[in-house]
Amino acid sequence: MTTQPGRGLVLVVEDDPAIAELASLYLRRDGFGVHVEADGGAALATIRRLRPVAIVLDIGLSGMDGIEICRALRADGDWTPVLFVTARDDELDRLLGLEIGADDYLTKPFSPRELSARVRTVLRRAAGTPSPAETYTAGGVRVDVTQRRVWAEDTEIALTSTEFELLTHLVRRPGQVFSREQLLSSVWGYAASAGTRTVDVHIAQLRGKLGEHSPIRTVRGIGYAADAG
Secondary structure (H helix, E strand, O other): OOOOOOOOEEEEEOOOHHHHHHHHHHHHHOOOEEEEEOOHHHHHHHHHHHOOOEEEEEOOOOOOOHHHHHHHHHHOOOOOOEEEEEOOHHHHHHHHHOOOOOOEEEEOOOOHHHHHHHHHHHHHHHHOOOOOOOEEEEOOEEEEOOOOEEEEOOEEEOOOHHHHHHHHHHHOOOOOOEEHHHHHHHHHOOOHHHOOHHHHHHHHHHHHHHHHHOOEEEEOOOEEEEOOO
């Protein structure tokens, strides 16, 4: 079923009917339209047809799994915000080791109220906010905050809205060390109880995309910092 309230359409890709129904209920309460798909291949076709504003994507789908769907979208240049839902630790470990372009993730079981709140947060980040002209250089990376563009040397790098906000937060304060809890609060707007491994996932994605030019370093036992340009 598809509905189209004013906040836009969210595609929920979930093969557990009970979870899909509960997620849909809370998203609709928040003013979103919702379309549900249970099959990975059908979901990819639906995304291209309906152009949702955000995608809630279960990893453990039959056939084409969530990671394959996200990779296919990013390869096509589709940067629709994606919030992954993971059921097992091994799925989370896959996220930590892959450059896939997700914006956020939740682990099951999760609160449907938190799911809806995270969708709203991801969409706010994707929309961006007007800011004065700002450009930062760290190592071989240049960040243009006004245009929301990033280069590694002379190559422009496509980032998700979350990756961009995380990188910008670090390069604005070169050398300053941030704990995972601080980054989770400042970039995601979540309390530490939401789970700090999401920070590690996105740092891994950023490093994968920036390659040898990445200015991000790990400060053991504390968190992360960006080296000064």
